[in-house]
Amino acid sequence: MPDIIGIIHRKRDGHELSGTEIDWVIEAFTHGIVEDAQMSALAMAIWFRGMTRAEIARWTTAMTDSGRRLDFTGLGLRTVDKHSTGGVGDKITLPLAPLVAACGVAVPQLSGRGLGHTGGTLDKLEAIPGWRADLSTVEMAEILTDPAVGAVVCAAGADLAPADRKLYALRDVTGTVESIPLIASSIMSKKIAEGAGALVLDVKVGTGAFMTELGEARELARIMVELGSDADLPTTALITRMDTPLGRTAGNALEVREAVEVLAGGGPGDVVELTLALAREMLAAAGIDDVDPAERLRDGSAMDRWRSMIAAQGGDPDAPLPTATHAETLYA
Secondary structure, eight states: OOOHHHHHHHHHTTOOOOHHHHHHHHHHHHTTSSOHHHHHHHHHHHHHHOOOHHHHHHHHHHHHTTSOOOOOGGGTOOBEEEEEOOOTTOOTHHHHHHHHHHTTOBEEEEEOOOBTTBOOHHHHHTTSTTOOOOOOHHHHHHHHHOTTOOEEEEEOOTTSSHHHHHHHHHHHTTTOOSOHHHHHHHHHHHHHHHTOSEEEEEEEESTTSSOOSHHHHHHHHHHHHHHHHHTTOOEEEEEEEOSSOSSSOOSHHHHHHHHHHHHTTOSOHHHHHHHHHHHHHHHHHTTOOSOOHHHHHHTSHHHHHHHHHHHHTTOOTTSOOOOOSOOOOOOO
């Protein structure tokens, strides 16, 4: 039987872990046999030493297989998901999911909480009174097949890639977030388990992103696209700048307000531009090339989908959003 101390030593000293060792450590960590302190040490060793392509692929598969997989093929829908590696003010998922749904493609979006300095999509949406992130698979299917909705943004169930759920939280408090192998395997294990028909990645690069250099961002994008291909999940990636915050706001309720502005046909130009670029990429992944997402912003149908999506998850799209208890004006 593999030994966790020996595995830590091997990775610390720069050796490649075997498939058997990776399978064992992920399963043992999921079931509490490998302790948080030990996995933290291994994550730090990976941060320093990296992983080979074969190690990343096996690590991703092991985390995917640590839980169950969703399957939306029986719904008779074209499904596409999107994932961003995160940045300050990145609220793109909020207007993007209902926009793509308004174009005729179902969007099963499993999102996360804040990680490092980046805000979490679920945290932002929870600023809406009544909105809930935890949905059952049956509820997800009902919302996706509802002709008035077609998009859902929710948390991954506890049985979906549970190894990643544990490791995700651990990386956030151990200084091991900015690691290409750990980022790639974390994202792709969840997305493969999610069961969408295709995936579009928004890989951020710049001073406000986890990948600050273009070469790093390209490497991360390449690995994730290859991991998707390995799992028969058609995957494409856009590399986008994160040297300045997206839009004009950063903060949960503030970003929801800005997303609604975009859906109403306004909003900051950079948010609109990136939302439309990702929408077109998602539509192309679903085989749709005769729909202009910009028209769906102009005619109000994307806003209609937003309101229906929020209501379907218990939220009140008309309720006032919370405001800060303290404000201070800084003059230029």
